[in-house]
Amino acid sequence: MAKERVTVCVPRCDPGDVPRAIGTVMAPYDYNRVFAPGEPVVETWWDYWRIDGRGCEFPVVPGHEDDPRLIRGTGTPSGLCAGGPRGLLDLETPRARAAAEARRAFETWQEFASGYPPARPMSHFWSRYVADPEHYPQARALEDFRTQPAIAALMERPDLEDLVGGDPVAHLGNDLDTHVRDAANAALPTPALLTLEGHWLSVAGPEGDRHFNDYLDTLPPDAIVVRVLYHG
Template sequence: MAGMRIVVCLPGSAAGRVDAAVADAMAPFEREKGLGGEFDIWDHYRMCGGAEGSGFAVLAGSESDPRLLHDRPRYDGTSEPSLPGMCAGGPRGLLDFSATCAESVVLAGRAWDLWAELSGRHPAPESLESFVERSKAEMGVPPFLQFRMDGCPDPWTPAYERYRAQPLVRTYLSALDELKSAARSHRYGTHFLDCADPLRTVGGHSREDFIRYHSRIDGMGFENVLTLEGWWYEYGEEGLHSACGGRAACPHTPDITPGPLSAGQRYLEGVPDDALLVYLRLHV
């Protein structure tokens, strides 16, 4: 058993009953309760993606639209709000699919150039590791300890605060935040250009390697999709149609055919603006 993520597509008429409509669309594929055989896929799911940043970016100006969907509570009843500019789904017309590979390359290049430019204006910083070592010594924490343990002091938080206070690191992280905010870089996921330790993650790489690591193949790349017509599509596999008894018995042409990595995302970009897209995390 493992986890996977999928985007469920619903007609605009499902607005107002989204949870029930998702349950109906997912039912044929439920393990031991659905159509059986090839359709035994999942046994638990939850609408999510807004709080962790893996869901959908919201079109600029639509952040307060009540039609947007947000994370449902966890099994223990706890929940978190969506990150700014993110959601777990909503009408296609409110979601921003403008993230592209070409743009991510440009943004990554600008992030690396920014470090190179500022490095010429400020003293070279000490490494984060050196601050951690000193913090451990000050607190009496064994040098071999690599993570926080209950009952032990935390040397990492003050070490990182001191590391960030260095002129080059402080100035770079502030400028990087401005760059990412202006570009709405959260469209690529919250880990895009995540450079909390820039001396290592930016200054420690060539420009080409940095860009290669941070550029996105094709936008966000939502590749697992349950289509409007009930086709369950996982990247690299033939579609499975809920209207039929299995792949061998299905006479229909699939909505998505196996092919390029971007096939699933292209389908999502092409659905009607009122179609609802819902991001789910499954246990399969």
């Protein structure tokens, strides 16, 4: 049992009615729910929940920071919120920021790595270890990865490693456009999405991220989108 986030979508309603609307759409997924005879059984996910956007708040569309329809917790800055009408949520800024950071990391690594022989990702050495652990132990796999000239040089540049990660060959190996698109799509999703239609969808990987973004983009501007923390 652990705490996790779901982005919940409910139809337009008064701000004071939002918790009730969320409770209604969350109810079918309650661990303690008793299913009626003949009722389809759905997978249950939670035993308690609360509105909570800390760490994954939505930016507010500039000029609407004081709109009373926004949902905020104690101490939430005026430019952020836990949710509100989709039309008041600035969905583009987080995507643009993530895309720019991804582009910078990709281009910086490509420029840096061009001064060294091509490097292999850690998965290459790990596969060799798994195939023959007796003759190619795990310590040897890690050493062979780290002693590649480009990786060894990277390890001496903690500032660069913070930007590109410890295994940039693995996650910066796709083409630039794909890398930037995937980064932008990953900026908003939570691990689950609860749709207006009442469907609880797990969100994982680039395809899940893309669907999450597409769904939010096609919601009516007055539909309510809220970050919810649940224990499950």
